[in-house]
Amino acid sequence: MKSRLKHFTVLLVALALLTAGCAKAAGKSPLNPKEPVTVSMWHNFGGEMQMTIDALIDEFNSTVGRDQGIIINVTAITSSAELQKSLNMIASGDPGAPAMPDIATAYPKTAILFQQKGMLANLDDYFTEEELAGYVPQFVEEGRIGDGLYVFPISKSTEILYLNQTLFDQFAVENQVTMECFSTFEGLADAAQKYYDWTDAKTPDVPNDGKAFYAADSWVNLAQAGMRQQGDSLFDAENLNLDGDSYRRIWEAVCPPAITGAFAIYDGYSSDLSKTGDLVCSTGSSAGILFYGDTITHPDGRVERVEYSILPFPVFEGGEKIAIQRGNGMMVSKSDLTHEYASAVFLRWFTAPEQNMRFIASTGYLPVSKEAFENRMETEIERVEDYRIKKMLVAVTEMYRDYQFFVAPVFEGFDSMSKAYEQDFKQRMVSLHEKWIVSDGEASLEKMTAEALREWRGR
Secondary structure, three states: OHHHHHHHHHHHHHHHHHHHHHHHHHOOOOOOOOOOEEEEEEEOOOHHHHHHHHHHHHHHHHOHHHHHOEEEEEEEEOOHHHHHHHHHHHHHOOOOOOOOOOEEEEOHHHHHHHHOOOOEOOHHHOOOHHHHOOEOHHHHHHOEEOOEEOOEEOOEEEEEEEEEHHHHHHHHHHHOOOHHHHHEHHHHHHHHHHHHHHHHOOOOOOOOOOOOOEEEOOHHHHHHHHHHHOOOOOEEOOEEOOOOHHHHHHHHHHHHHHHHOOEOOOOOOHHHHHHOOOOOEEEEEHHHHHHOOOEEEOOOOOEEEOOEEEEOOOEOOOOOOEEEEEOOEEEEEOOOHHHHHHHHHHHHHHOOHHHHHHHHHOOOOEOOEHHHHHHHHHHHHHHOOOHHHHHHHHHHHHHHHHOEEEOOOOOOOHHHHHHHHHHHHHHHHHHHHHHHHHOOOOOOHHHHHHHHHHHHHOO
16 A cells, blocks of 8 residues: 555656646746736846846836736846855855845856756746747857756847047058958058057157057957967867967967057056047957947047947958857746746746847847847847947947857856966066067067967966
8 A cells, every 4th residue: 555655656746747847848827917926136237238127127027027927026236246246155055145036147157056056947948949049049059058058148249349440540541551451360460560650650759659559358358269260269178278370370460569569458448548549449348339439538638539430350361250259148046937937938028129129229239039130130220329339230230140159168267267368468468568668679579479479388
């Protein structure tokens, strides 16, 4: 009798699990509009982005949420650093950690900490293959950990080239430099040296005071993209891959203008240098578009009105058109069928083309669905009021058509390795520039570049 009862209990448990799984797959709603479920959310969107997402959440709560019985309640709005700190406390099980929210913005590197402890809902259970096929594949793949989808894409960014068209035109006319120089990093480096020499010659009594032409917000991202463009990778497993010809080509394009001062080595964002006219162009996140205005303030206080152009990310000569894909998504905590299902309903609504385009139109991010990119982007661009975002969307639409996007690797030491690379690279370039200045430009640039590479590889 006990044996039969035991088998019957096991059968009931199995049947219950099967029923729950079928309910997810079939999309049967466990929600009750008369007894709405409250879904807590943490996000790191501030300023204009916060206003936009707040308005969208209010709209959801008063329409779809009201009809289905869902209330999205934002219980924490904070910086990325603070959000990361709180999430790490939760994942580590710290005694003073706050309660886990139902939805939180996160990068895959954070989500993996929760997924390994079984603390996240697998969103494959709540979205059909047909639904997921409607999103940009690379964006979905970035959120996959192991055999499940644990970070859902809501908005993305890539890296683009910001160009002060006004300053460039003043230089280009006198030096026979064309816009074609921005298609490759080699062409950009050549133009940068010409610009440095041109500005240096304006003050013949003051040597070595030429102005920088270009800066990268992230030199490690530039190296990653350059390696991918050549069919290689900057990271070999969990080590830096610096010994081959692919990396040598990157070094030989970037190092010489950094030594002379034609490339700026700067600890802040390049948009800071752009505001003072100390830079003509830079590569950085497409989400940084709102930091670029239409004036520059010269050191003497003179304000000059300028125009910016937004161009696709440059490619190393002979390489494939490839650029990095950036941005976080939303992870859903593992709780119960009702809360997980409700969270998925919101994510589905928020990333639908109409809502998603409204979100990115005022923030500078990119939409995540194919429909938004392929069929709605052109129309939506015309409706965008901010001319800066409009220019950015034109450029990234071209990149969506012509480029492949890659995701930085996810492993435990990636952040520390990337940070070390960035800091070491900048320090080395500053040191080399100082040696160049001391030599009054008489040192062999080719020799300095080759010796620096040997030392860099052996550090």
